[in-house]
Amino acid sequence: MTAAPTGGSAPDVRSVLLLQGLMGPLFRRLGQELTAAGHRVHKVNFNGGDRLYWRLPGGIDYRSTLAEWPAFFRALLTDLAITDVVLFGDCRDHHLPAVKICREAGVPVHVFDEGYIRPDWVTLELGGVNGHSSLPRDPDWYRRTAAALPPVPPHQQVPASFRRRATEGLLYNVADVLTRWRYPHWSNHRPWHPVVEGIGWYRKLRLRRQRETQSAALLQRLLAGTAPYYLFPLQLESDAQIRLHSPFAGMAPAIRLVVESFARHAPAGTRLVVKEHPLDNGVRNWAQETADAAALFGVGDRVDYLATGDIVPIAQGARGMVTVNSTSGTFGLASGVPVLVLGHAVYDVPDLTNQAGIDAFWQDPVPPDPATFAAFRRVLIERCLIPGGFFSDEALDKVVRHAVARLEGHPLLPE
Template sequence: MASLACALLEDGVADDAVARVEPVTAARTARHFLFLQGLPGPFFRRLGAALRDEGALVSRINFNGGDWLDWPGPGAIAYRGTPADWPRWLEGFVDDRRITDIIVFGDLRPIHRAARVLADRRGLGFVTFEEGYLRPNHVTMERGGVNGHSSFPRSLHAVRLIADRAGALGEAVPVENRFRRRAGEATLYYAATHAAAPIFRHYRTHRHASPLREGAAWVRRYARRWAERRASRDALAGLAGRPFFLFPLQLEGDAQITAHSPFASMRDAVVQVLDAFRNAPPDVALLVKQHPLDPDVDNWRGFVTDRAATLGLSDRVAFIERFDLMPLLRVARGVVTVNSSVGPLALAAGVPVKVLGTAIYDVPGVTAAVPLDAFWRAPPPVDTGAFDIFCRALRAKSLINGGFHSEAALDLLVRNAVARLRDR
């Protein structure tokens, strides 16, 4: 990756503290899309190229070496200024380039929050991509924010109106998302970010842990993967024949927790759920499942088992790192979640869901609108008709068919994203 820093220097990225903004002299009638940070990988670059082929103007701002590796040009420049200077610099860039639309992945990164404030003030299009609300065949694409900031209605009546207007929707094309590809793209991205850190010296990651800590944690998880599988199988064997609720963990530091829930952290959520579980019927167990993309910087097994022991729940709380989700959902009595994407999967399987945070699928009549203590005792059944209406409305308004982590899925995603953007 040392050659990356040399390439950046040759491209003039390091000439100034902040790359110069040069006005665009192309036709003023064309839409001009500005891309900020995306998911590691080529999606934003390919989407930008497809929009350019449609006749649009496209620009990209890179904030670190990983961004530059994913999109080295054309149309890409570097921002090397401070976070404090970013809003003012962005405003000048938007004015000089006559930007009409800003595209981001996730609306809660600090640089994206400032961009959304500017877009709202100027009446610009602001499009947010995220992992799909309904997985694995969809990606979230919303005008404005996502999740707790989504404009998607939270009443079943309003959801039904959207579904009725959408009419019949065709079946989604199944897509394949390959974990090895995702892991490889992320590894290259963070290696490039580290290599170019002296050039982008003001950049600060939005993630919970540094890339070095995460990388070391992933190495540890890989080394103990067989031990994790054995421990998970043993934990499930201990639940044989017992009714249980599933509590899927989410990533520590995720904006889903810090911005869209009443909890300060995922650990705080675990503490409160375990504490509440003391009021559950004594014959019921709680199965806590680690997030599949968690590098385990925080040692979740140790934290959960220690907390359960402190509360006298060791014989009723089990923890697993690795196990296929769907077999668990087929036998779970219910799912308790902050706002995980496991929620819609559970509802699709007919499993009642209790949401503790703010989730786009937390619609009365779809999820359980009862206190947690009552949910432990008698989870209300899922209204499958209401959930079907919700899914059709969500697909029509907030989702596009495709995926990030295989060639076929990415090609489908780009085509559908361009069509949706063209419809504005």
């Protein structure tokens, strides 16, 4: 979070407006840290989940329509003398017009997101993330820029709890559903009602042991090296990466395209592993979608579905990775595994990813250039990554400390 408003030097005291955050206490913790540092902090709550996790002074309930939001937001910028806007994800319905208005007004927008490189890093980028990022796609630029930067300070791992993430999401959704009367015009950016998602999660939890047992057996076979395989990690159906930054309307057409291309062009004896996203809500049966596509194109005996498990070892052992634009592609790049991107991704850079198209990829997957990836990683850390995570107190402490430093224009802090 660097940069002052356009046309002036950074003021000692910022007036920061937080919009929608992650489902959890991230923005409350950030608000506390900013306030302790002497800055003025305000937060817009769009639903009961936002309100539940804020619980600090400066909260503003927005209860009107999406059509009325731009005028309301413009007034907030003026009335509160806002110097910086902070939000999580720049493609949500209320965030898209807010980013546009801030750009016109010269107010910096600092966008949190899941880390471009994981684990133990999160994204905090000025102006936009993913398909809206200002990062170039020129490998020479990364090599030149990285050469002028000092080494990255020592980086420590942080704990993360999936149970905590699930609990925080559940509490957020319950608060949202129970307070719809107070926010009559609120519409979630996700395509399913929270109740529908809850049913999907219940089905997944009920079958958890069976899914884990089957996945462990498959993972053992794959890592034993009996047959070379390609990896295709699925993404969330609701993710803006799919909806706005890819040529696909959802994951189903992406699965069909990848399976068909694999069937027509992959070498005999190779396999395709489709990996479920760990946060998929279970509303869609992606295992069945995958099996149906494999049967349709005559490769039912060569396509595997991996429901659970750590993606890192399976990525490291792959002959190549195909992804729409998942950040898991960086796991492959970091391990020297060839990666092909079907959508728009910040790491889809010549010398890093394959550029010849999916049909050619199966026959001739080209590994990334290690020096270019090292330069790319160094520039990411300098411009749009901060250490930490979202799902433990230690990880949050690190994130908010580094986020405030970025806002105040300081370099990466020692850990």
